[in-house]
Amino acid sequence: MVPDIEELLNRHGVKPTPQRAVITEYLMSTHSHPTADEVFQAVKNRLPVPLSRATVYNTLNALVEAGVIQEVTTEAGRVRYDANMSEHHHFVDIETGNVLDIPAEQIRKFELALGDNFKVHHFHVTVYGEVKKPEQ
Amino acid sequence: MVPDIEELLNRHGVKPTPQRAVITEYLMSTHSHPTADEVFQAVKNRLPVPLSRATVYNTLNALVEAGVIQEVTTEAGRVRYDANMSEHHHFVDIETGNVLDIPAEQIRKFELALGDNFKVHHFHVTVYGEVKKPEQ
DNA sequence: ATCAAATTTAGACTTATTCTAATTCAATAC
DNA sequence: GTATTGAATTAGAATAAGTCTAAATTTGAT
Numbered sequence: 005m006v007p008d009i010e011e012l013l014n015r016h017g018v019k020p021t022p023q024r025a026v027i028t029e030y031l032m033s034t035h036s037h038p039t040a041d042e043v044f045q046a047v048k049n050r051l052p053v054p055l056s057r058a059t060v061y062n063t064l065n066a067l068v069e070a071g072v073i074q075e076v077t078t079e080a081g082r083v084r085y086d087a088n089m090s091e092h093h094h095f096v097d098i099e100t101g102n103v104l105d106i107p108a109e110q111i112r113k114f115e116l117a118l119g120d121n122f123k124v125h126h127f128h129v130t131v132y133g134e135v136k137k138p139e140q
Numbered sequence: 141m142v143p144d145i146e147e148l149l150n151r152h153g154v155k156p157t158p159q160r161a162v163i164t165e166y167l168m169s170t171h172s173h174p175t176a177d178e179v180f181q182a183v184k185n186r187l188p189v190p191l192s193r194a195t196v197y198n199t200l201n202a203l204v205e206a207g208v209i210q211e212v213t214t215e216a217g218r219v220r221y222d223a224n225m226s227e228h229h230h231f232v233d234i235e236t237g238n239v240l241d242i243p244a245e246q247i248r249k250f251e252l253a254l255g256d257n258f259k260v261h262h263f264h265v266t267v268y269g270e271v272k273k274p275e276q
Numbered sequence: 277a278t279c280a281a282a283t284t285t286a287g288a289c290t291t292a293t294t295c296t297a298a299t300t301c302a303a304t305a306c
Numbered sequence: 307g308t309a310t311t312g313a314a315t316t317a318g319a320a321t322a323a324g325t326c327t328a329a330a331t332t333t334g335a336t
Contacts (some may be wrong), residue, residue, distance in 0.1 A: 114247070133259050
């Protein structure tokens with residue numbers, strides 16, 4: 005078990021088990037915003053014991069609850085997971101469905117005129133568009 | 141069948157049937173961003189014949205496809221439907237889960253610094269916060 | 277080493293959605 | 307007006323994502 009991961013989980017009050025470590029480690033190693041099933045497929049052979057889907061769901065929910073990862077919902081009905089917890093938004097490639105992170109600094113001069121009745125906690129921007137391929 | 145609805149569906153290339161009319165009419169009458177099942181419950185008794193869930197799903201998908209309504213995805217794993225097709229964003233009341241529309245004009249000075257590799261089609265903002273209750 | 281509490285497992289269950297095959301409906305041709 | 311044809315609708319089966327349950331395993335504290 006990677007010590008950094010163990011420390012991270014402890015710091016967030018999640019008891020570090022091999023299953024949780026391996027799932028967290030995988031999420032931190034990718035920017036692909038995997039679904040629960042993609043997480044299951046990716047890590048199921050990285051443990052000496054069989055891995056249950058229930059454990060994957062339990063772990064993902066526990067990690068979200070503890071603030072170690074977040075849920076991303078850019079397409080109807082699909083839940084994806086993201087270990088990038090810095091303030092950021094998402095860009096969805098409408099051709100491939102790939103989701104990229106947009107650091108918060110790249111959204112400038114955002115200003116909301118909602119009136120006094122609304123108290124804003126946070127906001128999230130999803131940008132839909134195309135990624136231009138580099139010229140050959 | 142309300143003539144306006146019939147005309148709307150025709151204009152978007154959706155053949156107006158009683159089922160489609162009643163579903164569209166319901167969606168246009170509410171700002172509650174209902175789920176597919178909420179639509180089914182709301183309209184199932186408004187027809188002289190039994191209504192199948194399959195028809196509700198088929199109709200919702202056809203209406204989205206035709207640009208008559210849109211899908212709203214503000215919470216993980218839930219799909220909601222919205223007949224408001226003017227440019228707008230969403231405010232989620234974090235206490236109740238209620239979703240309110242934010243007209244596009246209420247977001248001012250939005251500016252994105254993504255670089256030349258990204259071609260933006262459109263973007264959507266979800267604001268999470270509290271709605272202050274009116275003083276008694 | 278023992279015990280209690282927490283975690284994990286396999287698989288049953290639930291919920292949301294799609295699929296399928298049969299039936300009904302609506303428009304057009306005759 | 308009736309036959310034909312394609313589209314829409316129906317009930318229910320099938321699928322997929324996620325949750326629940328009961329039993330087994332692991333962990334941590336004595």
